[in-house]
Amino acid sequence: MSVRVVARIRPLLDKELDKDTIVRAENGPDGKLNIVRIPNPKKEEEEFSFTFNGVYDMETTQEELFTNEVAPHIKSLFAGLDVMIFAYGVTGTGKTHTMRGGMKLFDRGIIPRMLSNIYRRGKKVSKDSGGETTVNVTMSYYEIYNDKVYDLFEPPEQRSLAGLPLRENAGKTVVVGLSERACNDLKDFEALYIEANNNRSTAGTKLNAQSSRSHAILMVKVTQTNGDEQLISTASAIDLAGSEDNRRTDNNKERLVESASINKSLFVLSSCIDAIGRGDKRIPYRESKMTRILSLGQNNGITIMILNLAPLRSYHLDTLSSLNVSSRAKRIEVREIENEVVFTQPPRKTAPLTGQSIQRQPLRPLANAHNTHVNAGAQKGDKPAKAFSVYTDKSKPSVSRSSTQPVRRANSTSKRTSDSAGNTRPAKMARHNLTGVRSSTEMSSSKIEELIERKVQEALANRALEQPAPSASNEISEAVQRRLEALEKRIESGEAEDDTRAEGLRFLLMAKQHKERGEDVSALKMYELAVPYFPGQERLQKKIDVLKAKIAAKREGTLKVSIPSETVVKRTLATAPIAQLPSPVDSLENIIEELEQRPLAKVRKVRTSAQSDADFNGSAIIQADEYDEDDSFSYKTSKSKKPKSKSAKSALRIFADEAEGDAPRPMTPKTRQLLDIVNSRNVAMITGLKGVGKKKANDLVEFLELRNEDEGGNIKTLQQLEAVPGLGKATVEKAYKGISALLV
Numbered sequence: 001m002s003v004r005v006v007a008r009i010r011p012l013l014d015k016e017l018d019k020d021t022i023v024r025a026e027n028g029p030d031g032k033l034n035i036v037r038i039p040n041p042k043k044e045e046e047e048f049s050f051t052f053n054g055v056y057d058m059e060t061t062q063e064e065l066f067t068n069e070v071a072p073h074i075k076s077l078f079a080g081l082d083v084m085i086f087a088y089g090v091t092g093t094g095k096t097h098t099m100r101g102g103m104k105l106f107d108r109g110i111i112p113r114m115l116s117n118i119y120r121r122g123k124k125v126s127k128d129s130g131g132e133t134t135v136n137v138t139m140s141y142y143e144i145y146n147d148k149v150y151d152l153f154e155p156p157e158q159r160s161l162a163g164l165p166l167r168e169n170a171g172k173t174v175v176v177g178l179s180e181r182a183c184n185d186l187k188d189f190e191a192l193y194i195e196a197n198n199n200r201s202t203a204g205t206k207l208n209a210q211s212s213r214s215h216a217i218l219m220v221k222v223t224q225t226n227g228d229e230q231l232i233s234t235a236s237a238i239d240l241a242g243s244e245d246n247r248r249t250d251n252n253k254e255r256l257v258e259s260a261s262i263n264k265s266l267f268v269l270s271s272c273i274d275a276i277g278r279g280d281k282r283i284p285y286r287e288s289k290m291t292r293i294l295s296l297g298q299n300n301g302i303t304i305m306i307l308n309l310a311p312l313r314s315y316h317l318d319t320l321s322s323l324n325v326s327s328r329a330k331r332i333e334v335r336e337i338e339n340e341v342v343f344t345q346p347p348r349k350t351a352p353l354t355g356q357s358i359q360r361q362p363l364r365p366l367a368n369a370h371n372t373h374v375n376a377g378a379q380k381g382d383k384p385a386k387a388f389s390v391y392t393d394k395s396k397p398s399v400s401r402s403s404t405q406p407v408r409r410a411n412s413t414s415k416r417t418s419d420s421a422g423n424t425r426p427a428k429m430a431r432h433n434l435t436g437v438r439s440s441t442e443m444s445s446s447k448i449e450e451l452i453e454r455k456v457q458e459a460l461a462n463r464a465l466e467q468p469a470p471s472a473s474n475e476i477s478e479a480v481q482r483r484l485e486a487l488e489k490r491i492e493s494g495e496a497e498d499d500t501r502a503e504g505l506r507f508l509l510m511a512k513q514h515k516e517r518g519e520d521v522s523a524l525k526m527y528e529l530a531v532p533y534f535p536g537q538e539r540l541q542k543k544i545d546v547l548k549a550k551i552a553a554k555r556e557g558t559l560k561v562s563i564p565s566e567t568v569v570k571r572t573l574a575t576a577p578i579a580q581l582p583s584p585v586d587s588l589e590n591i592i593e594e595l596e597q598r599p600l601a602k603v604r605k606v607r608t609s610a611q612s613d614a615d616f617n618g619s620a621i622i623q624a625d626e627y628d629e630d631d632s633f634s635y636k637t638s639k640s641k642k643p644k645s646k647s648a649k650s651a652l653r654i655f656a657d658e659a660e661g662d663a664p665r666p667m668t669p670k671t672r673q674l675l676d677i678v679n680s681r682n683v684a685m686i687t688g689l690k691g692v693g694k695k696k697a698n699d700l701v702e703f704l705e706l707r708n709e710d711e712g713g714n715i716k717t718l719q720q721l722e723a724v725p726g727l728g729k730a731t732v733e734k735a736y737k738g739i740s741a742l743l744v
C-alpha cells in the first residue's frame, strides 16, 4: 500500500479576505474531489494540476477531515498496525491547526480526536472480550529543533543542549532516553498534552504569529493485553515545521538559523522522496534527524501525509514547490504489516500504570551512556525504563524493553543476553495475515536486499546494545555526568558558536557535492541555506550569483519539455503545444529568478509571541467524549591557500596540533572542522571530504555508531581518526588538506 497523500486548502484568515486566491480544488474523472489546480507563475493562462488521494477545500471542517482520513484507521491500529499521520506544508498553511486544532469543540484537530477515538475503541475492545483484554495507552512527545531531539516532557531549561541521541535498532529509529507517560483517559492526556505543548519551540514570524520552529512528534502506544498475550501498536502524529522563504519572513538571526535548519530537513525529506521515486539504492535518510524518524518507505503500517496549502497568491511559488514534493510522495510504498502478538507473563498486580507515573531515567547520564544504559535497564527489571523505542511495536523483545509496561514479557526481567540470544525467547504467535506476507515465495531482489540490510542493521544495533553494562554503574554515571557538565560549560562558553559554524559548513559541503553532481538548483539552495551562518560573505554571495546565472542561462538555452508526473492544463486558448510548456519542475527553477526580482526586506524586529500556547483547550476533548454524535474520538575562512606540496614536512605540520609531545596542543581550526564533519556522522558530508568515498564514509559512520560513548563517542584527534579501520594516515591527510578548499 502506498503513502496516502491528501491536500487540505485552508480558508482565508480575516486579514486576508481581500487577497487574491490562486489554489482551487476540483473533482477528478471519478467525481471525487482529488485535484488541486494552480496557475503557472510564468504564464497565468496555464494551470498545473496535481492529483492526490483526496483533496479538502476551504470549507472542510476538522471533523470531516478526521472522519475521512483518520477514524477508519483506528480499527487497524487495534488490529496491530502502526499508523503515522504527518502534516507537511509551508509556514502558516495550517499544519498545527490540522494536527492540534483550536480551543472550541468543533475546532479540535486530529490529535485530540484520535485520542478520544482510541479510548472509545479501547473500552469497546475490553467490553467485547468480557473484560479479558485490557488496553493501556502511553504517550511520548518530542520535538526536533535545530536538528536536535528534545523531550517535550522536559522543560526547556532542563534540557541537555546536545539533545537526545538516535539509534537504529531492529530496522527502526530509536530515540534514546525519551520518556513515556501513562495516560489512562482523556483527562490524563489533556494534562500531559498541554504541559508538553507549552515546552514546544514556537515564535512569531511575519508569516505566522505563532509559528512552530520545530518538528513535533507525538507517539501514542496502545498495548492490548489478554492473559499472556500482548499486542503493541503505535499511532504517531507529526506536525512538521513549515518551510520558509526568508525573504518573506523578515526573520532575525536566531529565526534564520532555525529556518535554515527547518529548510534543510525539509529539503532532505524531498531528496528522500525523490530518491525513493527514482528507485535509488541509497536514500539520504541519515542527513537529517527528521527523515531518520519518519523513515518514509521503510516503515510498516499505514502512512498518511496531509499537505497543507494556503490559497493565496503570495504563497504561489512555495505552494508549487510543496505540491511537487507531496505529489511524488504518493508513490512511496509502505508495507502493511501488523505487529505480532507476543507472549508475556501474566499481568503483575503491582503494574505501575496509574496516574501520571513518569517512566524515565534522569536525562543527563542517558545522553552519554545510552548504549550501556539500555542494557542495564533490561537487566534490572525493577528500574524504570531508560530508553524508549520510537517504534516500539515490533515484536523483538529487545524493542519492548520499557519496564514500565503494564505487563512484562516473560523474560523482561532476565538478562538481555539470554533474551537476545533467541534460544529461550518465548514463541511468538504470528497473526495469520502476517504469515501470509512472510510466506510469500516470490521475493524480488530489492526485497532480498532490503531484508539483508535490515538484518545487518539489527545485528549492528544488537551488538551495540549488548555491550556489557558497566559493573560500577554509579561511578560511571558520575563520570559521565561530570563530562556532560564540562561539555555543557564549554558549549555555554562559546562552543555553541562552533556548532553553528559546523552547521553552516555542512550546507557548504552539501552545496559542493550537489555542484559536483551537476545539481545546480540543489547546490544553490544549499548555498542559500548557508548564508545565515556566514553573513556578509562576499565569496559565498558570488558563488550564489554565479550559480543563479548558470541556471538561468541553462534554462534559456534548453527549455525542458517533459512534464513529469502531473498535467499542465490550459485555461484559455493558448498557442503553445502542451508538450512545450514548462513542467512544474521547471517552475521551481524559475523560483530563483522570481526571488531575485523581489526586494530584500529589511530585517525587522521580530515579535516573540507573547501568547501562551492556549490554542488547545483540553477540556473540550473531555466534553467531546460525552457527545454521542461525536463519532470520532566566516567564518573567517582560512583564505584559500595555495595547495601545499605533499612533503613530509607538511604532513608533520598537519598533525602538529596533537601529535608532538605528550600533551596535546590546541586544535587548529582546520582540524576542528574536519573532526566536526566526521563527528556529524552525516554520510553526505563525510563523502564531501577529499579522498573519502561512499564506502569509507559509511564505514566511518558505522564505526562511530558502534563506538561506546563511555570511550568518548566522538573522534577527538586526527590520530584517533587515522586509527579508524579503513581510513589510515594518507586518507586523513588528504581530507585535512581538502578542508580549505571547502571553505568559502
Ligand SMILES: Nc1ncnc2c1ncn2[C@@H]1O[C@H](COP(=O)(O)OP(=O)(O)OP(=O)(O)O)[C@@H](O)[C@H]1O
Binding pocket: 009, 010, 011, 013, 089, 090, 091, 092, 093, 094, 095, 096, 097, 098, 208, 210, 211, 212, 213, 240, 241, 242, 243, 308
Ligand atoms: N482550516 C483552518 N480553519 C481556520 N483557520 C485555520 C485553518 N488552518 C489554519 N488556520 C489558521 O491559520 C493560521 C496559521 O495556521 P497554523 O499555525 O496551523 O500554520 P502552520 O502551518 O502550523 O504554520 P508554522 O509552520 O509556521 O507552524 C492560524 O491562525 C490558524 O488558526
